[in-house]
Every structure is written in C-alpha cells, then in structure tokens.
Amino acid sequence: MADRDDMDLMAAEYVLGTLDARDHARAQGLVANDASFSNLVAAWERRLGPLSEAVPDMQPPQHLRSRIEAAIGGSAQVRNGVREAISNVAEALERRLAVWRLGALASGAAAALALALWFGGIEVPGRPQAPVQDRYVAMLMGDAGNYGFVITVEPKAEKLMVRCLVPDPPDNHDYELWLLKDGAEPKTLGIVPPGQFMYMPMPDRMDMPEPDKRIKLAVSLEPRGGARGQQMGKVMYAGDLMKLTP
Amino acid sequence: MAERSLKSLLAAVARRDRQAFLALYAATSGKLFGIAIRILKRSEMAEDVVQDAYVRVWNGAGDYSPALGSPMSWMATIVRNRAIDLLRKRTESSIDDESGLGELPDDAPDPFALTNQSQELSALLNCMGKIDDGEKRCLMLAYYYGYTHEEIAARTKSPVGTVKSRIRRGLAKVRECLDHG
Numbered sequence: 001m002a003d004r005d006d007m008d009l010m011a012a013e014y015v016l017g018t019l020d021a022r023d024h025a026r027a028q029g030l031v032a033n034d035a036s037f038s039n040l041v042a043a044w045e046r047r048l049g050p051l052s053e054a055v056p057d058m059q060p061p062q063h064l065r066s067r068i069e070a071a072i073g074g075s076a077q078v079r080n081g082v083r084e085a086i087s088n089v090a091e092a093l094e095r096r097l098a099v100w101r102l103g104a105l106a107s108g109a110a111a112a113l114a115l116a117l118w119f120g121g122i123e124v125p126g127r128p129q130a131p132v133q134d135r136y137v138a139m140l141m142g143d144a145g146n147y148g149f150v151i152t153v154e155p156k157a158e159k160l161m162v163r164c165l166v167p168d169p170p171d172n173h174d175y176e177l178w179l180l181k182d183g184a185e186p187k188t189l190g191i192v193p194p195g196q197f198m199y200m201p202m203p204d205r206m207d208m209p210e211p212d213k214r215i216k217l218a219v220s221l222e223p224r225g226g227a228r229g230q231q232m233g234k235v236m237y238a239g240d241l242m243k244l245t246p
Numbered sequence: 247m248a249e250r251s252l253k254s255l256l257a258a259v260a261r262r263d264r265q266a267f268l269a270l271y272a273a274t275s276g277k278l279f280g281i282a283i284r285i286l287k288r289s290e291m292a293e294d295v296v297q298d299a300y301v302r303v304w305n306g307a308g309d310y311s312p313a314l315g316s317p318m319s320w321m322a323t324i325v326r327n328r329a330i331d332l333l334r335k336r337t338e339s340s341i342d343d344e345s346g347l348g349e350l351p352d353d354a355p356d357p358f359a360l361t362n363q364s365q366e367l368s369a370l371l372n373c374m375g376k377i378d379d380g381e382k383r384c385l386m387l388a389y390y391y392g393y394t395h396e397e398i399a400a401r402t403k404s405p406v407g408t409v410k411s412r413i414r415r416g417l418a419k420v421r422e423c424l425d426h427g
Contacts (some may be wrong), residue, residue: 013415016385017285017330017392024334042314047424049319054357057276064293065271070374071297072267072304098295112256144301246424 013042015048027220068169071144088222135244136208138217140237141242142166148237150191151177152244155208160189160200166237168194169221175236180216181207191226194218208241215241249364252317260308267304274318275300278325284355285329285392295332299324316364330392355390373423381416384409 032039065159072106136153152161162177167177175192177200187207190200209215218238220227227233252273258266278299282292302324314320357363357371374382380402387398395413399406 008421009414009417012421013413016388016413016417017326017333018388018395018398018413019334020394020396021334024330028331045323046313046315046319047370047421048389049315049323050355050364050370051366051386052277052281052319052322053367054355054360055277055284055322055390056355058280059276059294060279060293061289064275064279064296065268067293068271068297068300069268071301073264106280145305 007037010041011037012044012048015044039112071167119203133245136241137244138241140217140219140239142237151217151241153202153206153208153241155202155206156213158202162192162198164196164198165194172224174222174224174226175219176222176233178218178220178232178235179207180218180238182214186218186232188227188232189217191222209243217241249316249318251348253312256303256307256310256317260310267300270301270302270303274321278321281322281325282329284390285326285333291332292329295325295328298328314367319366326392333392355386360363369424370420373420376423377416377419378412380404381412381419384412385420388413 009029010019010023014024014031017028027037027041030138031041032038133154136155138151138153139147140149140151142148146166148164148166149165150165152163153159154161160177164175177189177192178186179189180186187203189203189206192198192200207213207215216238218235220233220235222233252270255266255270255273259270269368275296278296279292282295283289286295288329299321310317310320315323358375359413361368363371376387383402384398387401387409391397393401395406395409398404398413399409402409404412
C-alpha cells in the first residue's frame with residue numbers, strides 16, 4: 001500500500017511539475033510503459049487541471065497562427081494529394097486491364113504481359129518481352145504524419161525522381177537528401193533542387209534495399225549550401241526505400 | 247467560450263474541420279500561450295510548445311473524452327506537459343535561466359480571486375482552501391511556473407526538505423478531500 005501511495009505521489013508531482021530532470025524522465029518512462037502509473041497521472045491531471053482556468057490569457061504573436069496552419073494544412077492537403085495519386089494509379093490500372101480484357105486471351109502469358117505493361121510501362125504487345133526494369137520508391141513522412149517527399153529511384157536510369165509536396169525551405173536554407181543504413185554514417189545524396197518535380201543524379205554504388213538490408217531516405221533542413229561534410233541537420237522527413245517491382 | 251461549444255468544436259476538429267480548428271484556436275490560444283509563457287518565460291519557446299500542442303490537438307482531437315476533464319483543461323495539460331518537458335531537458339543541458347526572467351510579473355495567478363469558476367475548479371479550491379497557506383503557496387508556484395523543489399525552496403526561502411514535505415502533504419490532503427469529500 002505504501003508503494004502504491006508513493007507511486008501516486010510521484011504521479012502527482014510529475015503532473016505538478018516539481019520533479020527534477022532525472023525523476024521527470026523516469027516518470028515519463030513509466031507513463032509510456034506502465035498503464036497503472038499512467039492512470040494515476042491521468043487522475044491527477046484531472047484533479048489539478050482546473051487550476052489552469054486562472055491563468056490570464058496572453059495573445060500569442062500573429063505569425064503563430066499561420067505557422068500552425070501550415071503545420072496542419074500540409075498534412076490535410078498532402079493526404080488528399082496522396083489519395084488522389086492513389087486513385088489516379090487505380091484508374092490507370094483499370095484502363096490497362098480493360099485493354100487487356102478486350103485484346104488478350106486470359107492466359108498466363110497474357111497476364112504476365114499485363115504485368116509487364118503495368119510495371120515496365122513502355123512495352124507493347126507483339127514486341128519481345130523486355131525484363132521489368134527495377135524501380136524503388138520512398139515516401140518521406142514528417143513528424144506530424146504528413147508526407148513531404150515521394151522519391152522514386154530507377155537504378156538503370158541512374159536517376160532519382162523527386163516529388164516535393166511541401167513548400168520550398170525557408171530563406172537561406174536548403175533541403176538535403178540523405179541515405180541512412182544501419183550501422184553506417186548518413187550519406188548525402190545532395191541538395192534537393194527547389195520545385196515540385198525534380199531529377200537528381202544517382203550517386204555511384206548507391207545502396208539499395210534488400211530483404212535483409214533496410215535503407216531509409218531522409219530530407220534534412222540545412223543552411224544554404226547544405227551540411228558540407230558537417231553533421232546532418234534536423235531531419236524533417238524520412239521513409240523506407242522499398243522495391244516497387246517484383 | 248462555454249465548455250459545450252469547445253466540446254463541439256473538438257468533435258468537429260476530430261472530423262478534420264479546418265474552420266472549427268481555427269475557431270478553437272481563436273477561443274483557446276490566449277489561454278494556452280499564457281500557460282506556456284509563464285512556465286518557459288520565453289516567447290519563442292512558448293510558441294514552439296503551443297504549436298506542437300495544436301498539431302497534437304488537430305491529429306488527436308478524437309482522443310478527447312469528457313473523462314479527461316473539460317476540453318480547456320485537456321488542452322492545458324498537453325501544453326503544460328510539453329512545456330515542463332522542454333524546461334527539464336533544457337536545464338539538464340544548460341542553465342541559462344536568468345536571461346529570460348523579468349519579462350513577466352512573478353505574481354502567481356490567483357484562482358481564488360476568479361469570479362467565473364467552473365464546477366471542477368470550485369470543488370478543487372474548496373479542498374485547497376483547507377490546506378496550510380505554506381502548502382498552498384508551494385502547490386501554486388509549482389503548477390503555474392513549473393518550478394522544481396529547489397526552485398520553490400529558493401523562492402520561498404525555505405529548506406528543500408520542507409518544500410518537499412509541504413508539497414506531498416498538500417497533495418495528499420487535496421486528493422483525500424476531492425476523492426472522499
């Protein structure tokens with residue numbers, strides 16, 4: 001019982017905010033991992049919360065509202081954008097399947113051809129079937145759950161296609177693209193040029209994901225000109241690079 | 247704004263209604279910024295914390311339930327938690343507190359003087375009214391300014407041990423009074 005009382009008072013002091021850095025961090029760990037402690041915290045938040053009514057209002061600076069709108073606007077707009085992109089892809093697939101239904105026999109070969117059409121994009125019926133060209137994609141997501149960049153890699157074409165879904169970086173800053181691999185230093189892939197649709201050259205011997213090797217791409221915010229060999233700046237968006245083709 | 251309107255705004259925000267979100271911001275940002283700046287003492291840090299909190303509200307309005315308290319108290323808790331986290335992390339790495347002091351009056355808000363109290367607040371104050379003045383003062387300094395035991399000890403010119411026991415005694419009495427009347 002004494003233990004539980006101690007835990008309860010620790011929860012109370014965590015809510016009150018009197019714990020020093022070490023105990024605060026410890027309590028935070030408990031909130032995340034111990035349901036009974038997090039219930040105690042919630043009960044204290046409810047008990048003490050009404051005290052905030054007495055805090056006098058203070059108007060925040062005007063620019064805060066636009067900053068917040070940008071932070072949440074991004075996520076709503078981008079989600080719609082992604083939804084649209086997905087439905088465009090679905091429509092394209094539908095169209096190709098319709099062509100296939102009309103013109104081809106429902107045989108295994110025809111199905112393979114349909115797949116090749118879909119993934120290769122350039123083959124036409126009657127020509128010898130070319131091997132599917134490998135393609136990889138990474139959808140880089142920000143802290144707020146919004147998509148910032150979609151990056152497609154075609155190793156054979158030696159280029160990265162970058163679709164930027166967020167506004168240009170602030171003045172005197174650049175976005176820089178990085179490749180992250182477990183156990184290795186981040187490797188820069190260069191400054192992301194401004195704009196919505198860009199190509200970037202693919203570096204020699206770029207690591208590609210394999211079943212047992214995870215590769216992440218990340219975009220950081222850097223001073224104009226990039227990190228220039230210094231430590232990587234704040235990561236704004238990141239996502240796994242995934243193989244898109246079979 | 248009435249609690250009921252805030253609840254319906256939160257419900258609309260949970261459905262991704264931007265207009266409702268902006269109305270919620272207009273109705274609550276003064277209070278939330280006031281809470282953050284009292285704890286952090288610096289405008290830019292308070293802005294970051296308030297921004298984080300609203301992004302969290304935008305993404306998590308659906309998590310709100312009346313069991314967590316009033317909407318205002320729920321949002322205030324999000325802001326206080328973030329502000330105190332930031333404060334503790336910052337004092338851990340660098341102690342440069344003094345430069346920002348003096349921007350704000352150091353008088354703690356006085357909930358007892360508030361004319362328009364919610365039911366929850368008046369129940370809490372009824373209980374806080376029963377505890378010693380010393381205990382009450384420690385609780386208020388901690389809640390409104392996010393001070394640690396050491397900082398309260400310095401402000402009230404009392405030994406740290408005394409502050410610790412005042413706070414624990416005060417909290418235990420408030421809990422007993424609120425939970426069992």
